[in-house]
Amino acid sequence: MSTSANQSGGRLGRLTHLGAAVLTGALMIAGAVYAAGPDTSLDRSTDQGVFHVQLNSAVTPIPMSKVHRWTVHLTDAAGRPVNGAELSVDGGMPEHGHGLPTAPRATPAATPGDYVINGVKFSMTGWWELKLKVRAPDGRSDRITFNVVL
Amino acid sequence: MSRRAPLAGAALAALLLAFTTAGAPPTWSEGELKTLKSLWIAQLGAPPADPSNRVADDPAAARLGEALFSDARLSANGKVSCASCHQPDRAFTDARPTGRGIGAGARRTMPVAPAAYSPWQFWDGRADSLWAQALGPVENPVEHGFTRTEVARVVAAHYRGPYESLFGPMPDLSDRRRFPLRASPVGDAAARAAWARMTPADQAAVDRVFADFGKAVAAYERTLKVRPGRFDDYLAGVFGAPGRHASLSPDEAAGLRLFIGKARCATCHNGPLLTNNGFANTGVPARPGAAPDHGRAAGVRQVVDDPFNCKGRYSDAQGEGCDELEFAVVDDPAQVRAYKVPSLRGVRRRAPYMHAGQFATLDQVLDHYSRAPAAPEGVSELRTLDLSADERRQIVAFLRTLDEQPERRP
Numbered sequence A: 001m002s003t004s005a006n007q008s009g010g011r012l013g014r015l016t017h018l019g020a021a022v023l024t025g026a027l028m029i030a031g032a033v034y035a036a037g038p039d040t041s042l043d044r045s046t047d048q049g050v051f052h053v054q055l056n057s058a059v060t061p062i063p064m065s066k067v068h069r070w071t072v073h074l075t076d077a078a079g080r081p082v083n084g085a086e087l088s089v090d091g092g093m094p095e096h097g098h099g100l101p102t103a104p105r106a107t108p109a110a111t112p113g114d115y116v117i118n119g120v121k122f123s124m125t126g127w128w129e130l131k132l133k134v135r136a137p138d139g140r141s142d143r144i145t146f147n148v149v150l
Numbered sequence B: 001m002s003r004r005a006p007l008a009g010a011a012l013a014a015l016l017l018a019f020t021t022a023g024a025p026p027t028w029s030e031g032e033l034k035t036l037k038s039l040w041i042a043q044l045g046a047p048p049a050d051p052s053n054r055v056a057d058d059p060a061a062a063r064l065g066e067a068l069f070s071d072a073r074l075s076a077n078g079k080v081s082c083a084s085c086h087q088p089d090r091a092f093t094d095a096r097p098t099g100r101g102i103g104a105g106a107r108r109t110m111p112v113a114p115a116a117y118s119p120w121q122f123w124d125g126r127a128d129s130l131w132a133q134a135l136g137p138v139e140n141p142v143e144h145g146f147t148r149t150e151v152a153r154v155v156a157a158h159y160r161g162p163y164e165s166l167f168g169p170m171p172d173l174s175d176r177r178r179f180p181l182r183a184s185p186v187g188d189a190a191a192r193a194a195w196a197r198m199t200p201a202d203q204a205a206v207d208r209v210f211a212d213f214g215k216a217v218a219a220y221e222r223t224l225k226v227r228p229g230r231f232d233d234y235l236a237g238v239f240g241a242p243g244r245h246a247s248l249s250p251d252e253a254a255g256l257r258l259f260i261g262k263a264r265c266a267t268c269h270n271g272p273l274l275t276n277n278g279f280a281n282t283g284v285p286a287r288p289g290a291a292p293d294h295g296r297a298a299g300v301r302q303v304v305d306d307p308f309n310c311k312g313r314y315s316d317a318q319g320e321g322c323d324e325l326e327f328a329v330v331d332d333p334a335q336v337r338a339y340k341v342p343s344l345r346g347v348r349r350r351a352p353y354m355h356a357g358q359f360a361t362l363d364q365v366l367d368h369y370s371r372a373p374a375a376p377e378g379v380s381e382l383r384t385l386d387l388s389a390d391e392r393r394q395i396v397a398f399l400r401t402l403d404e405q406p407e408r409r410p
């Protein structure tokens, strides 16, 4: 990414047309991605593939402006439930530059690999991010960003 | 037949006239219809239960609260009641940039009826229930300028019967050494000193009466209704509901389209009260000469420490149902100069606007949102909209359809 930027900057005169074409292409791709919206799957592997997380709202449809609860099922790459992990929750609206209207907290549930996130609230329509940081008792850690569009 | 034909002709002529003067009725996409339905007052329902106030929906408490609401004996000069600023014939606000009691307040008086639906009270959300809210102005030196021991004495002298049947026996306040005339932990120096000399048990007895006073006022406030506007009659027609139907003028319809579309008003002004009950820094300028005001950043600290909050000893919630407080965001830079998103129901008749009445007209408000200037402190969430003068006029035209209509006879 930075190399190609340097190249086009260095040979600007010759590459203007090519650059314009590439830029147009990039914009079209960006446009297409934007139109399709962010990946809203709630059943995904974490960024480095250390864990797999299944996320679910305990209330469907996801309520507007009401504090509610989500559930997490956490497994490792081999599909084994991970118990005793520390989960921290963050998020917000990337397009509006603000965070979550509440400060949700995750606690372990009784069943293997299960956790509950209490105190979730969405106060606007639009694209929300729910970010989880996971640290297993054996020290492995990873993070994942889920997208929720209301 | 011969009698019907002219009628049909007249109807056709009226229809043609309607089309030529008003144009075709607006059409909405599926997504827009979903948004419109979410704004309809038919979706509102009763206010959410308040587990922190066991008399919240008790009619006897509401009657007591109504009397207390307009009782000016609950003030330092005997002239200020809740109704002085929350005037029933002005949608429970005054027409001033900032409220005026004993002295000049720092914030615009808010309407009361929508408040029962909000988890947070005041522009900065420094109270988490209607009853905790009602306590604040009473002891504010520029509002009622009163103290909680004085409140307890007024209640004992004039409302003992209804009070005791709701809340149990009133403490005996006759010993002025134990219960000073003017004592409060948040009053002036003399009132604070008098409060500090009281025993914790006597302080708690007064605090309890003070909290009960607030709970009765809250019960009354919960009976106040947000009334439908012509907008709701329009939506009743759109969604085929029975009752009165209305149409929107082309300008009103265009304004509504902007409101839920390009102007992005409905991002925060959502739901049937046209508010998400959240807090946002919208870069509103400070009033000239106003003391520093950090909005929600300061308000959330106050509510977390408030002895009258949902988790406090005077709450009836017993730790359950205090989710908003339990999961409140504290220490978020976005809270600096963030203020409550107000309901837009009846907004046209509520000038001046914003948390300190900074703008005199709705056009000024829309001009501000359109330009999205930098915030005096913190970061504004607004993005420029570049609304034309026509577009601003159309949005104002739409906002007029939110005027609360007079009570309907069944």
Ligand SMILES: [Cu+2]
Residues within 6 Å of the ligand: A093, A096, A098, A124, A126, B267
């Ligand atoms: Cu937002």
